[in-house]
Amino acid sequence: MHVDRIERSIGKLIDEISDAEILLPEIQREYVWKPTQVAKLMDSIYRGYPFGSLLFWETDEAPETRAMSVNGAGAEPTKPPLFLLDGQQRLTSLHRVFTDHPDAQVVFHVENQKFQNQSAATGRDPKWVKVSDVLNPKASMLRLTQRLLDACSALADHEIEERLSKIKALRDRRFVMEVLKGFPYEEVAEIFVRVNSGGRRLGTLDLAMATLSTRWKGVLTQLQSESEHWLREGYGGIDVNFLSRALAGVVLGRGLSIWSHSKLRQTRDDELERGWKVVQRGLRRLIPLLQSRLGLTRSDPLPSMIVLIPLVVLLGERSGDDLDQDTSNGVVYWLLLATIRTRYSGSTDTRLSQDIRAVRQDDPIRSLLEGLDIDTSRAEVTERALRGRTKESPYFFLSLLVSLANGARDWWSGAELLPPTDELPKLEHHHVHPPATLDSTRFDKAMVNDLANLVFISTQASKRISGRSPREYFASLSEADLRAHLIPLDDALHDTENYARFLNARRALLAEAMNALLERFRPSFLDEGPAENADPSAGLALDLALYGTLRDGGRIGFSASGEGISWAGWAAMAELDSAIESARVAGLDSDVTIAGESMPVEMIEESLQVPIGPFLVTGTPEEWRAVFDRELETARPLSAFPTMETKQWHGEVTKFPVTSTD
Known part of the structure; x- marks a missing residue:
């Protein structure tokens, strides 16, 4: 085994891709760069900046490959290809x-x-010229220069020619290439994961996918085929990553860890094949169940796809074709409660390990509910639990489900909220009381965007509302239209001045409908148990408010409240934003100063966790990004930042989902 170091021009490499002399092994992921990144790469090469080296693998093993996302590739190579590992x-x-x-x-x-x-x-x-026109071997520099002169360019003709020729010369810029020779596939997969980890800790899913592809060649093709099947069914969330995690869960009987890597290497082919059949069978039982019992015709409303994996294991390993009523009800009931309790907002694979073990017990539904601490009680949604919740909270998903169960459709057009179609329109929601009608001195952004003020209607319906109060536009809707969306019918509540009362009344209707939904699926063995709040974070609140911008020393204020809790603090906006991006892009831990104390911003498995006063705030980096961006949209001037008496928190810390912040 050895590594050759050579150089090759960009033009030559591009020709080799077109001639299929450079291929992608199946362990590679999809092409994900955005147009802005492509333009920045061109700019870097043009300016003579370093643009990195490339890593290839030369082998006689002929591994499984995947297509490159380029034009014209696919010809039969005239010489042994190189397999691209990095770049x-x-x-x-x-x-x-x-x-x-x-x-x-x-x-x-x-x-x-x-x-x-x-x-x-x-x-x-x-004055803008397309780069591919300049790079075209048949392009005439004279004609391009004349075209730019005709456009009244302020440059002299020789300056234009020099700049265009500099682009033309990009074809001759050279990459440094390292070529692995004599390495076995297993070792190449390990190198691939390490090289592509970008300095972050090795991702357990990266390791699992790379190991699966070396242990069972062609597995990624099967995963992609299965993913495409579910995409056509509206369940695009069942992607290759989800299927890899589900397969590893079945085979290993637990969530992923660094330990999983070596364990998967030892797995026999027949065990992998048997596990894959379990995943397929489980999905073909679970998804129709969700479609028929909840009206969930597509996956994008689900706050978490991981919550499906224990159920895939349970149904995939279940003997017989028929699913009895008690089991099907229990499956749906657990999914609803696991969603309310944000079961997978932190320590994803630890929780997944617990739940996979639970579904393999003699009484899987009871065992799953024991993991949620509600095996002897009846879970209920309270009005208090809905107070201050927004579209990022899990109750947004439940409000959709109860609207579907209530027969709600788009106002005026009558279209379905979740049409089962291949070309899926985005799920939309809009305000019952439009923000423009609400007095900003009386109602802050949290109240305006309260879950109780949101309905699932289209942009067209929202435009028809066009900033009018419910008092005006409700007149063109029937009582049935309003009831279906759980809108209180009391005329007085449709006036803007009674907005706070409207929120209370609609929360009551939503809570009642959510409890009715839970009631439909609650296992009979819980009938005698005492009622318990379905959400352990009910009554707790964490309000975020941004002041200023990322460029002018902006701050983000925190205000925590609840029984026995009253705390406030702040952090630098840029510092928190940087920490979120470091976690999201590279999986790196950071520190942020909150209330004058340096607090760790840690990636624990797939969850970003930040101690903020009395709460350990958890969520995926993407959820943190969405919440931060939500607050940026309503940021106030830095001059409006209030005088804040901050103090460090020394009491108990409670886990709190970032999606439940106001």
């Missing part, structure tokens, strides 16, 4: 730009020497 995003992007791919229309402004993706504005400005 897929860069090489794919360059190939796309050089070959005029429709998703890589990079243009160059000859005067300010700027690259960006083509837009309507650049299309109207003749």
